[in-house]
Amino acid sequence: MPVSYKKTVAVLEGICSVEEAEGLLEWLVQHPRGKVNLKHCEHLHSAVLQVLMALRPTLSAPPADPDMAAWLLPAINTPD
């Protein structure tokens, strides 16, 4: 299961496929202060990334992979 939803944190692990986008969106809508843990995330599908970019949840942990962090963090933090 690439996404596990805890009480306040959604943990994204491994490769998050396109199917996760809807679930994550729903969870974030229901938990407006919910955080996202990307520490062990290896890849996000574009759709999942869009959810993060549009809802901009707080990251409880950035991706461990420096390459991923390099492009992902600015994307999520860019003010639109």
Added chain:
Amino acid sequence: MDPMLEAFISESRDLLEAAGRCFLALEQNPEDPEQLNDLFRSMHTIKGSSGLFEIPALTRVVHAAEDVLDVIRDGELRLDSAMIDLFLDAMDQVGTWLDDLEAGGSLGEGAPEISDELSGRLRALLGESPEPATTAPQPQAAPEPESGAAVTASPAVPARVEAPEWLDSVPEAARLALYCRAAGGEARVTVVEYLPDPQCFFSGDDPLLTTLQAPERCWLGVDAREPWPEIAAFDPYQCRLRLRLLSGAGSEVLQEHFRYVPEEVSITELQEQQLVMPAGEPGEARIYQGFLDTAPGLIEAGDWAGLRAAIEPLLELGAPGLYQSSALRWLRAVAGAPGPDAALAAALVGAVATGEFALPEAVEPAVPEGGQPPATEGMRGEVRELLQAQAKLLSLHGEGGFPQGNLQAVARVLRGVLSGLEETALLAEVEQALSLPPAEAATALSRLVLGLLEGEGDTGPAGETEEASQQQAEAMELLQAQKTLLSMPARLETWEGILASAERVIREVLTALGRQDQVASLEQAVALAHRQHGGAPVRELLETICTQLTPRAVEPERPATQGQAPAPATDNGGTGRERRQASTVLKVDQARIDTLMDLVGELVVAKNALPYLARQAEEEFECAPLAKAIKSQYAVINRIAEELQAAVMQVRMVPVSSVFQRFPRLVRDLSRKLDKKIRLVMEGEETEIDKNVVEDLPDPLVHLVRNSIDHGIEAPGEREAAGKPVEGTITLRATQLDDQVLIEVSDDGKGIDPEVIKRKAYEKGLIDEERLDRIDDREALQLILAPGFSTAEQVTDLSGRGVGMDVVNTMVGRIGGSVSVESRPGHGTTIRLALPLSMAVTRVMMVDAGGDSFGVPLEAITETVKVPAEAIRRVKQRELVVLRDRLIPLLYLHRVLELAEPAQPREEVAVLVVRVEGQELGLVVDRFHAGMDVILKPLEGILGGFRQFSGTALLGDGRVLLVLNLMELQRCL
């Protein structure tokens, strides 16, 4: 196979055929607007649908053809025979690819190369026209490395193109690192902007992954191309990302990487100097003063190490966020590169001093793409044309279908034009428009172009009134384009987009014409069209607007406008009708029809059992009322079965035009090759014939037509000498005669000399001396059909008429037809094929002989007579009978088949006169029965060896009827 691909292939084949016909018609009348429109539409449709599959090579060729046709349609280029040759070649290639696709699911070997060659040749026709600009550097035009010639020609120093403005958002570190590598020749500099199709997730794309996997990625930036909507309206499956990539790979490598989304990416290869963009807070200038004094000297002396040494302490001193520090970091990188760029270094030193940096002129002069000299009077027309072409291009595409590549192409042309006109302010507008999503960008650009056209017209050489009418004519053209667009069949999902873009364009046109009053009615019509899901309301409005425009647009030098005005009415109605018709046409797999036909066959057999049952009821069970009831029921079932059979046969009927349509092309090509002038006349193309027959028809017909062209029609000189018109005529004629279809191939060539045929046949041992004396000219001609008659060396002796004629004969025979030849030396030859209307059900006559029943195909029977025994004459070994002054040889069926002799000699013999291969033959039988429909099955297995029978049929009472093979029987004479 993927059903979508299957549909694409069959649809495209139809369109190609239609296109072929159009080209041939255009060869006669190169400016026929209707044909040109049809042609353009065909190409457009093929191009559009081909985009659904991974066949960029095919798409490119069709796209090129479409672009050229567009220019031709505008009257800017004239179609000539050489061009038609090229187009036909291209169409052939597309046809071959379709075959490949059908067979293997992919285009054949070498498709990209062939595609490049063909589309290159097609685009070369455009010559000075604006479109070539779209080919070379455009991403979708060059997905293969080898075709990126424009770039690879000078990989080290690509012509400098403007860097995208977002390049400065790439962190300096990433740019610096790439600069160092690129300056050292280890990398190239390419920027990619990727705007994925909003629906791309549904086709399984992950644009992010695609971009992440791009070769030599240095930096990736992801953002939203428009602000995110409210959470409630946010759809995660609608892709709104914008991906930007800085890569150390060359543009051709990236084009290959993004080959599946060529229209969604713009790939630009830059020079490494363009990465140099110092940025930061301006700092105190004083600490750099000493450096500024020494640096120019160091650069001039080429002391790069010294320069670097001078930079280091300053970098330690100044805060890293300062502009000067940034400039110095760049300077250090420039100085550290092998063979440093002195001009660039000097500019950077200037940047440290002034806080402003300007990239020095490129060492290699950029390709003067936009570098036209300032506009002069003489150039105005050209500029106008360019702009008009752009406006047309922009107006032609629906919202959903507007490819990014086209936008780029338009923008490129506009840039060139604008810098030529020194309209720098507008240049910025172009760039701004480009940053919008494609649909909006298209609108913005077309607004710009329309604005330009208006402004340009004001200062143009044209007088004011002329200018106004010119504008009207253009408006007309735009409106017509919208109308075409609206009348094209569209899929539901693109329909809205098409309508919206049409509305926009019409609104623009109305505003431009000062007819704002009609905008309201436009809105009404659009709303109505939305509800109806049909373009009719808007088309009607367009019609009104056009008619209002026409009387004022009286321009003798532009007759096209007037000519077009009435045409759309019919054209429009035509397509509308077609569309309604199309929805009632079903395409069905032939196998299903065949199954239906088999079932009908079984029904016929089962039905035929009823009369036997009736007889049984009457004779065995002595129940006459039941027999009567069965008989009357039989009549009903019989009628229904016959109607059913006719209906199914009707489904299988195909007009012969489907066979004929290839001949105009064949005749054209061959006559051009042989330098003969030949006119092809086709008659009766609407005659219908069974699908199975049609399928076997092309080969023999091609053979015959080719023979006529090659050997029948003489060379023009020869014809002139013989007092014939220089242009030879070949006539293909189809007519229906009862349950047969006659197809004639006739030419007015030199004909065949029967004497030569007779002699040759005798020499070949096909006829004996007796026959040689007896044979008449008509019969002699039929000899060329005999197997073994034709061999290669006789081709010349007999004007080649024997070539493969026996093959034709066999093929036609196999589908149940026959061939006959007529010829008059010096006047021409006619070869006639008589074909059965349908192969499924054969009508046979049942005859009794020697106690058994046999079937004889009804089409071979000429008459049935009873002849008194004494009328039979004997000539040597042969019995003959004279019927209406004809001598008919007799053949006793029971003797040939070795059956029992009749018990007592007959006073009267029943003779079935049949015609076999042009000769009459009397078959002596015991009794005639009625004719009946049977499903003829070929003999198989051990029965296959019995050549005297052509097949078997099942009778209603369960008996098997053997059907005679008359050709074989005739040999027993």
